[in-house]
Amino acid sequence: MSAQFHTSQVASLVLRRAPFLRRRISVEGKRRLLFRPMAAAAAAASGDGLKKGIAEFYDESSGIWENIWGDHMHHGFYEADSSATVAGHRAAQVRMVEEALSFAGVSDDPLKKPMRIVDVGCGIGGSSRYLAKKYGAQVQGITLSPVQAKRAQDLTMAEELADKVSFQVADALEQPFPDGQFNLVWSMESGEHMPDKEKFVRELARVAAPGGIIIIVTWCHRDLLPSEEELKPDEIKLLNKICNAYYLPKWCSAADYVHIAGSLLLQDIKRADWSDNVAPFWPAVIKSALTWGGLTSLLRSGWKTIKGALVMPLMINGYKKGLIKFTIITCRKPE
Amino acid sequence: MRLLTHNMLACNIKGVTNGYPLRLEAEKWVEKEVNFNADFLRSVFPKIEWPALVGAVRALGCHDLLPQDAPNPSALDSDDDFLRRFHRALLQLHVEEGALVCPETGRRFPISKGIPNMLLHEDEV
Secondary structure, three states, rough: OOOOHOOOHHHHHHHHHHHHHHHHHHHHOOOOOOOOOHHHHHOOOHHHHHHHHHHHHHHHHHHHHHHOOOOOOOOOOOOOOOOHHHHHHHHHHHHHHHHHHHHHHOOOOOOOOOEEEEEEEOOOHHHHHHHEEEEEEEEEEEEEOOHHHHHHHHHHHHHOOOOOOEEOOOOOEEOOOOOOOEEEEEEEEEEHOHHHHHHHHHHHHHHHEEEEEEEEEEEOOOOOOOOOOOHHHHHHHHHHHHHHHHOOOOOOOOHHHHHHHHHOOEEEEEEEEHHHHHHOOOHHHHHOOOOOHHHHHHHHOOHHHHHHOHHHHHHHHHHHHHEEHHHHHHHEOOO | OEHHHOOOOOOOOOOOOOOOOOOOEEEEEEEOOOOEEEEEHHHHHHHHHHHHHHHHHHHOOOOOOOOOOOOOOOOHOOOOOHHHHHHHHHHEEEEEEEEHHHHOOOEEEEEEEEEOOOOOOHHOO
């Protein structure tokens, strides 16, 4: 995470992994790259090892999360400075989905609404089913976790949405779809698992139909100042602990995402910091974990889940320090 | 895995240019009742790759379920029998166990408990 790169190494890494950025570099010449390439550092934390870790983490933890928090595996959206309760959590999680759609400008109009949607990092299908119901759309969900995919499928059949929603075990960086399939490309809190952010966004763009909307809601670290090459050592240390517990590769900033989207010639790029709107979430999760039901479930689950739970205060710490930013980035594929 | 899903999946191994449609090998498949929704069928019909759907249906042994060539879209409004067959083929036939095979490389993507596993190996990306 703390590797320092010389400019020439930086340039060659980026050129090898990112043909789209190659054009940008030749135009910008020697101008310092704002975007920190994650390629080399992430290689150690990427590949089959990371994917297996992610799959196993969710295979193990999915059930306990679902028991307490339901089928939406993402933050709730709250009014800033309010408090969250488990009772109100589902409404907040639904609100998160609605706020994201609204921010991105997704239309409800019967002629313009999305009819083919991909849920990238679909968990047990909470967003997939919600979007299918909202728009009457066809939704494909992909996840690395076979346990989640099966659970998603069972829940979908139980809700009689099997005609609209289906799930595959697949890699977001190698989506098993031909180009240009989806009017809406949805990534709700899965971006943090992607070891190669540029490839991740490139795949989202590839499967988006012309004119299609891409929505990424994800955890980022704060933007670097113009004078900074990287985060401060204590910040890196904190993120490393979180990465280790949640099977996350190296983080990037919202500015990095915007830069990537721009380099892919995506349009209407927008970003927002919703950290204040999710701040009540982690304390509520911790509280739920400390209930009798929460603790016994944790003890019955595996070490991976427990480690994930123990690291939750670090997330709160990260938010409080302004290091961790809950971010939404949306954009549109050109027609 | 429904055949609607099969119609959307492709092989993305690096360098493969002809990764669609995937050949379907079904070891175990079942028919599950799904609510009939004519509007949904009409809206999805234009997006369906017909040869891929026919190939899949035949791979399941249902040779007479769908015509070889895609009918005129007006059939969706006038031909209830066709609509029902289309509904059955697209949504009610579920492959529980089997594989999807890349037409170019022969690579097999397993289907287990109804879920296709499309993960690529390290050397395929």
